[in-house]
Amino acid sequence: xxxxxxxxxxxxxxxxxxxxxxxxxxxxxxxxxxxxxxxxxxxxxxxxxxxxxxxxxxxxxxxxxxxxxxxxxxxxxxxxxxxxxxxxxxxxxxxxxxxxxxxxxxxxxxxxxxxxxxxxxxxxxxxxxxxxxxxxxxxxxxxxxxxxxxxxxxxxxxxxxxxxxxxxxxxxxxxxxxxxxxxxxxxxxxxxxxxxxxxxxxxxxxxxxxxxxxxxxxxxxxxxxxxxxxxxxxxxxxxxxxxxxxxxxxxxxxxxxxxxxxxxxxxxxxxxxxxxxxxxxxxxxxxxxxxxxxxxxxxxxxxxxxxxxxxxxxxxxxxxxxxxxxxxxxxxxxxxxxxxxxxxxxxxxxxxxxxxxxxxxxxxxxxxxxxxxxxxxxxxxxxxxxxxxxxxxxxxxxxxxxxxxxxxxxxxxxxxxxxxxxxxxxxxxxxx
Numbered sequence: 001x002x003x004x005x006x007x008x009x010x011x012x013x014x015x016x017x018x019x020x021x022x023x024x025x026x027x028x029x030x031x032x033x034x035x036x037x038x039x040x041x042x043x044x045x046x047x048x049x050x051x052x053x054x055x056x057x058x059x060x061x062x063x064x065x066x067x068x069x070x071x072x073x074x075x076x077x078x079x080x081x082x083x084x085x086x087x088x089x090x091x092x093x094x095x096x097x098x099x100x101x102x103x104x105x106x107x108x109x110x111x112x113x114x115x116x117x118x119x120x121x122x123x124x125x126x127x128x129x130x131x132x133x134x135x136x137x138x139x140x141x142x143x144x145x146x147x148x149x150x151x152x153x154x155x156x157x158x159x160x161x162x163x164x165x166x167x168x169x170x171x172x173x174x175x176x177x178x179x180x181x182x183x184x185x186x187x188x189x190x191x192x193x194x195x196x197x198x199x200x201x202x203x204x205x206x207x208x209x210x211x212x213x214x215x216x217x218x219x220x221x222x223x224x225x226x227x228x229x230x231x232x233x234x235x236x237x238x239x240x241x242x243x244x245x246x247x248x249x250x251x252x253x254x255x256x257x258x259x260x261x262x263x264x265x266x267x268x269x270x271x272x273x274x275x276x277x278x279x280x281x282x283x284x285x286x287x288x289x290x291x292x293x294x295x296x297x298x299x300x301x302x303x304x305x306x307x308x309x310x311x312x313x314x315x316x317x318x319x320x321x322x323x324x325x326x327x328x329x330x331x332x333x334x335x336x337x338x339x340x341x342x343x344x345x346x347x348x349x350x351x352x353x354x355x356x357x358x359x360x361x362x363x364x365x366x367x368x369x370x371x372x373x374x375x376x377x378x379x380x381x382x383x384x385x386x387x388x389x390x391x392x393x394x395x396x397x398x399x400x401x402x403x404x405x406x407x408x409x410x411x412x413x414x415x416x417x418x419x420x421x422x423x424x425x426x427x428x429x430x431x432x
Contacts, residue, residue, distance in 0.1 A: 032154045034143050038085035040094065040152075042139075043122065047161040051078045053113060053122050066122040067113030077162060078112060079125045079139065087119030095142040095200075097209050099155070100131040100267055105192065106140070106208040107244055107264045131267050132162050132240035142200060142209065149200070151207070166240045171272035171425035175218075178420035182222050183229055183279060185420045189216040190275070192268040194261055194429040197250045212249065213265035214429060217258045219279070227255045229418065232365075233278045234262055238270045268426045276421045280365055285413040290369065291326045293333055296408040298350065301337030306351040306396070327414040329364075330357045338402050348382065348398030354412070357392040363419065366395055369411040379408060 030042040044054045052069040064082055072078075085092050096109040107129035115121025131137045139156040142149060177186040194214035199205060213236075219229050230251050237243040246262045266273055323332040336352040356366060371379045380400040387394045 030156050032141055032152050032156065034085075034141075034150055034152060036086065036143075036145065036147055036150075038083070038092070038094075038143060038145075040141060041082040041084075042079065042156045043082055044080040045077070045158060045161065046080075047077050048075050049073070051076075051112065051124055053080055053115075053124060056082055056122060064120045064122050065115040067115045067124050070113055070124070072112075072126070075162070077127045077130060079109070079127065079156070079158065080122060081125060081156075082120075082122050083115075084120050085145075091144070091146050092119075093144045095144070096125050097140050097142065098127050098130040098158075099138045099140060099208065101134055101137065103208060104269065105211070105265065105267050107242075107266065108209075109139075129236075129242040129244040129264070129266055130158075130160070130162075132160060132164075132242065133166065135160055135163055140209075151204070151209075162241070169239045169272035169274070169423055172423050174424060176422055176424070178422060180279075180418040180420055183226075183418040183420075184220045184223075185229075185277070185279060185418075186218040186220075187215060187422045187424065188218060188257070190214075190273075190422075190424050190426050191429040191431065192265050192426040196261060196263060211429075212261050212263040213426065214259055214261045215275070215277075217260065218256075219258065225255055227253055227258070228281050228283050229279045230258075230282060231260045231262075231277045232280045232417070234260075235276045236264075236266050237274045237276075238266050238272070240270070242266050265426065268428065272423050272425050274421060274423050276419065278363070279418045279420065280367075281413075281415050281417075282367070283369070285367075285369060285415055289327050289413045289415045290411060291324050291331060291414075292409070292411040293322045294409050295374075296321060296333065296336055296410060298338050298402065298405055298408060299335050300340045301351075302341050303339045303351070304341075306337055306339070306353070326412075329360070329414055331355070331412070331414065332357075333410065333412075336399065336408055338399075338405070347400045349402040350399035351384075352381070352397045352399060352408075352410075353394060354397070355392055355394045356414070359388050359391065359393045360414075363417045365415060365417055367413045367415065368397065369413045370409070371399075371411075372409045373405045374407050374409070376409075379405070 032040040049072050053066040056064050097106040099106045109125045109127045112126040113124030115123055136157055136159050141152040175186050175188040191214045193211045196210055196212045200209050219226050230253055231248050233247055235245045244264055246264055248260045248262045250261045252259045319335050320332045321335045332355040334353040338350040342349050371381055382398040384396040384398055
């Protein structure tokens with residue numbers, strides 16, 4: 001009898017040990033390892049409006065630096081990941097992509113909170129779009145570093161906390177026409193899985209991260225075909241609560257079957273998407289939208305001062321050269337700079353700063369209509385984005401090929417976009 005009791009006690013201990021081990025196995029942190037030794041650990045997934053980083057223990061002699069807590073207006077899914085890598089590398093950045101189980105499409109996640117630890121930080125990733133009708137989905141990671149790009153073979157498995165019963169929107173047949181003021185836009189085709197003009201992961205051109213959405217339009221203004229209006233941004237949403245913003249990456253505009261390609265859309269199995277397009281004018285602006293400044297003298301300056309324009313130390317380095325009221329706003333053009341610390345073949349070779357007060361209302365855009373030298377040669381430029389202090393907005397432009405240039409002639413436009421929205425079922429690229 002004692003022998004049987006002892007035997008069953010041993011069996012019970014083994015069963016409990018196996019169960020405990022299985023529980024630990026299921027609860028173990030998910031880890032993705034890159035070929036250069038970078039380690040990504042999934043720490044926590046939260047869904048709601050309040051998002052706080054989890055505490056983590058030190059693994060390399062000092063604790064990870066955590067990004068801050070943040071609040072979202074609506075319930076959102078946030079994934080907290082610990083990023084560890086060789087901090088001796090000058091550049092290291094990770095992009096996260098939410099895939100459905102079948103791998104038909106993906107959406108890029110956005111950082112909502114960034115830890116500033118070098119090589120050891122906790123970040124919060126906001127997922128504005130994920131396959132909410134599925135019980136789980138996957139996160140893949142694209143690493144960008146001095147060594148190039150690498151797409152992880154491993155994936156984080158995310159259990160969907162927002163899964164539920166959702167309505168199904170009814171799509172409208174194409175072609176479909178929508179108007180905003182004097183601009184009329186007809187959508188004739190919407191195709192998911194379209195090739196993009198660039199590749200994020202050169203190893204697999206068919207990966208969903210290299211695919212986008214292509215929309216085909218016909219545009220009229222005041223009842224006449226018009227090629228001066230092109231889409232510049234789009235927001236896609238669906239009945240499950242996904243909402244993803246994108247910038248148009250490529251336009252093929254000829255006045256007939258004009259096409260725009262963008263990333264990212266949503267999952268094409270969804271009965272319908274709502275796609276909200278912003279169309280912006282490219283030329284033929286009205287007189288009240290335009291302002292020209294001639295003979296802007298190109299002055300020597302440092303790149304550091306250009307990039308640190310809003311820094312306290314540089315408050316006096318940029319002087320306002322010209323200012324005027326344009327279409328209801330006060331516009332200031334600062335003296336353009338030719339960088340004295342740029343190499344002979346480096347680009348940009350200079351920079352220009354423009355400030356608009358008050359901050360532009362939604363739908364208002366600033367466009368450099370023309371930028372030339374004294375011989376009317378076009379000066380190439382890049383829009384490096386904008387900075388707002390809440391009262392005004394400041395735009396920065398990089399300038400190229402300035403050898404021998406002494407003056408610039410600028411014409412800018414302050415103009416209003418048009419917005420149209422379609423409810424449509426996306427087709428597949430290649431279908432007719």
